[in-house]
Amino acid sequence: METVRLDREIFQTTAPSGVIVLSERVASVRSAAVGIWVRSASANEPRPKMGVSHLLEHMVFKGTERRTAQQIALALESRGGSLDAYTSRDTTAFQARVLDTDLPQALDVLTDLVRNPVLRAGDLELERNVVLEEINTVEDTPDDQVFDFSYQTLWPKHPYGYSILGTRDTVSALSTDDLKHLHAGAYFPANCVIAAAGNLTQEELLEELGKQGWLDGQRSTRQPATQSSVPALPAVRGAEARHAKDTAQTHIVFATDSVPYADRRKYALLVLANVFGGGMSSRLFQRIREELGLAYGIYAFTSFYRQVGVAGVYVGTQPKTAAQAEAAIREEYAKLAREGLRGAALAEAKQQTRGQLMLSLESPSARMYRLAGFPVHGEPYQSLDQVLATVSELTEDEVGAVAAEFFAPERQTVVSLGPENAS
Numbered sequence: 001m002e003t004v005r006l007d008r009e010i011f012q013t014t015a016p017s018g019v020i021v022l023s024e025r026v027a028s029v030r031s032a033a034v035g036i037w038v039r040s041a042s043a044n045e046p047r048p049k050m051g052v053s054h055l056l057e058h059m060v061f062k063g064t065e066r067r068t069a070q071q072i073a074l075a076l077e078s079r080g081g082s083l084d085a086y087t088s089r090d091t092t093a094f095q096a097r098v099l100d101t102d103l104p105q106a107l108d109v110l111t112d113l114v115r116n117p118v119l120r121a122g123d124l125e126l127e128r129n130v131v132l133e134e135i136n137t138v139e140d141t142p143d144d145q146v147f148d149f150s151y152q153t154l155w156p157k158h159p160y161g162y163s164i165l166g167t168r169d170t171v172s173a174l175s176t177d178d179l180k181h182l183h184a185g186a187y188f189p190a191n192c193v194i195a196a197a198g199n200l201t202q203e204e205l206l207e208e209l210g211k212q213g214w215l216d217g218q219r220s221t222r223q224p225a226t227q228s229s230v231p232a233l234p235a236v237r238g239a240e241a242r243h244a245k246d247t248a249q250t251h252i253v254f255a256t257d258s259v260p261y262a263d264r265r266k267y268a269l270l271v272l273a274n275v276f277g278g279g280m281s282s283r284l285f286q287r288i289r290e291e292l293g294l295a296y297g298i299y300a301f302t303s304f305y306r307q308v309g310v311a312g313v314y315v316g317t318q319p320k321t322a323a324q325a326e327a328a329i330r331e332e333y334a335k336l337a338r339e340g341l342r343g344a345a346l347a348e349a350k351q352q353t354r355g356q357l358m359l360s361l362e363s364p365s366a367r368m369y370r371l372a373g374f375p376v377h378g379e380p381y382q383s384l385d386q387v388l389a390t391v392s393e394l395t396e397d398e399v400g401a402v403a404a405e406f407f408a409p410e411r412q413t414v415v416s417l418g419p420e421n422a423s
Contacts, residue, residue, distance in 0.1 A: 001215065003202065006381045010371065011202035015215040018190025022371040023205050024197040026364055032103045032198030033365040034205075035095030036114050037372050039193065040186035042164045043089045043305070049178060051166015054087040055131055056179050060094075061085070062123035064116040067109075069123075075109045076102070083109065087164055090306045091376055092186075097365055100199035104208050111212040114187055121176045128171060135165050143297070143316060146251040146417040149243055150312070153415050154235035154255060160308060189214055193375045197367035235308070239413045250322040250418030254329060255312030256411045261304035261377035267353070267391050268402040269311055273300040274356070275349045276336060276407070277313055283332050288315060294325045306377050311406055319419045326414065333409040340400030354388050 003013040009025040041053045062069050076083045081098035083106075094113055096106040138144045148163050155161030165171070194214070196205050209215055235257035259265045277284040277300025288298045298315040317325040341349055361367055361384065374381050382390075405411075 001206070003206075007383050010381075012375075012381070013202065013206060015189070015209075017215055017217045019209075019214050020193045020375045021202075021205060021209060021214075022193070022195045022375070023200060023202045024367050024371060025201055026198050026367065029199050029364055030100055031097060031364055032100045032106070032196060032200050033095065033097045033363075033368040034103065034106050034110065034196035034198075035093055035194070035368055035372060036110050037193040037195070037376050038092045038094075038114065038187055039090070039191050039376060040182070041087050041090055041092050042162055043159045043307070044186075045159055045162060047159075047162065048170060049174065050162045050170040051131070051164070052170075052174055052178050052182055053092050054164055054166065055127065055171060055174055056119075056182055057085050057087045057092050057094075058127045058131060059119055059123065059179055060113045060117040062127060063118050063120065064112045065118060066112055066116065072109065072113065076106060079105070081106065085113075089160060089164065093372075095365075095368070103196075103198075103200055103204065104211075107205075107208045107212055111209075111214070114192070115213075117183065119176055119179050119183065124174075124176050124179070128174070131165065131171050132168060135163075135168060135171070138165065142245060142247050142249070142251045142417050143314070145245075146243075146253050146314070146415060149241065149417060150253040150255050150413070150415040151310075153239055153241045153413055154257060154310070155233070156236065158233055160305070189217075193372050195368045195372035197371065198364040236413055237411045241413075241415045243415070243417045244420035245417050247418050249316040250319045250416055251314070251316050252322060252326060252329075252414065252416045253312055253314050254333070254412040254414050255310055256406060256413060258302065258309035258311040258406050259304070260307055260309055261373070262379035263304075263309070264390065265398075265402050266302070266304050266309065267387070268394055268399045269302050269309070269406065271346075271349045271353045271391065271394060271399060272336065272341065272403055272407065273302050273311060274352050275341060275345070276300040276332070278352070283336070284313065284315075284329065287332060288325060288328055292324070292328060294318075294321050294328070304377070312412070322416065322418065330409045330412075333407050333412065337404050337407040337409065340396060340403040342396050342400075346394070346396060346399060350391050350394060354391050357387060357391070358384070 001013050001015050006012050013021045079102050083096050085094045094110055098106045152161045284298050288294050295315050295317045300313050303310045315325055
């Protein structure tokens with residue numbers, strides 16, 4: 001096996017099976033966070049199978065060859081730990097947080113879930129209803145639903161625009177054969193990344209994973225489902241879409257495609273998003289909430305995926321003030337695109353971003369997520385010091401170029417959800 005030391009307490013091993021294993025020792029805690037990332041999710045789905053990755057994530061918890069659903073639920077919770085999973089656009093992830101002494105138990109449970117689910121037809125009918133209720137929950141939460149509409153408008157013909165949960169029609173049509181086909185085609189070692197952080201060592205982690213059968217055997221000849229079958233197209237830019245819904249507020253998302261996770265320009269985007277709408281001191285908060293009193297909730301956001309990124313703004317406002325809020329936000333976009341950040345404003349923004357990056361890594365779980373992100377998104381490892389230096393070294397010209405490209409108001413696709421006859 002090839003093990004490399006990436007940092008003082010960080011190691012990465014690539015096993016003969018193709019699985020990538022990373023760990024960071026945090027000796028000051030009594031816990032461990034460990035997760036398995038399957039590099040296949042909604043961005044890999046054909047439209048008729050929309051939601052199959054998320055449904056499979058649910059179904060593995062219904063039972064394995066060795067455990068019932070209740071035994072899975074009790075295995076770690078009864079010891080004070082937790083077990084969870086999520087489906088994103090790029091990955092399906094399963095993770096546990098436990099006492100350091102329970103790391104072997106956590107790995108046993110996670111491996112059982114990922115490698116040995118039974119996927120029974122009887123369980124599918126029950127879990128299908130659970131997912132349909134989850135879809136209902138989103139539809140009852142307009143500040144979530146508007147983001148689904150935003151992605152659909154940005155990428156109407158690409159899986160990045162599909163709903164991760166799927167639709168009622170696609171979820172209702174999925175079969176156990178669909179789930180088994182996806183499991184066989186994606187849930188194998190060479191398509192997985194395993195990351196852990198806490199009071200553990202790489203040797204301990206590899207020893208336990210070896211017992212679970214992750215490390216041995218020839219690398220699979222199967223191509224890992226790490227790329228969408230459809231290359232990422234430029235998003236639809238400068239469009240507008242209005243969706244009618246009987247709500248107390250009009251929910252609005254400005255968004256555009258940006259850079260992938262592994263692109264260095266993401267740090268300039270993070271700095272700009274902080275200044276634009278990253279907190280109470282941000283321009284949008286001060287203008288839209290404090291000066292104009294048009295909103296309670298307003299913020300800028302960035303998301304970075306394997307092939308693309310998204311940058312944008314969310315605001316919730318009264319239907320009668322939606323047009324005024326949109327106009328004010330466009331003015332702030334235009335100002336930032338035109339002027340960028342200079343002098344003291346840039347220095348303060350870089351310090352804010354550096355502080356957030358450092359504070360975000362205070363828990364073993366956060367460190368685990370950061371480690372997994374590098375191989376999952378195809379980015380070479382960077383130490384925290386390297387990342388902080390990259391932020392510090394951002395120049396006015398670099399930040400200005402990113403602002404001009406991605407914050408231009410005419411580039412933004414605007415999607416709103418709210419009452420139809422708002423004036």
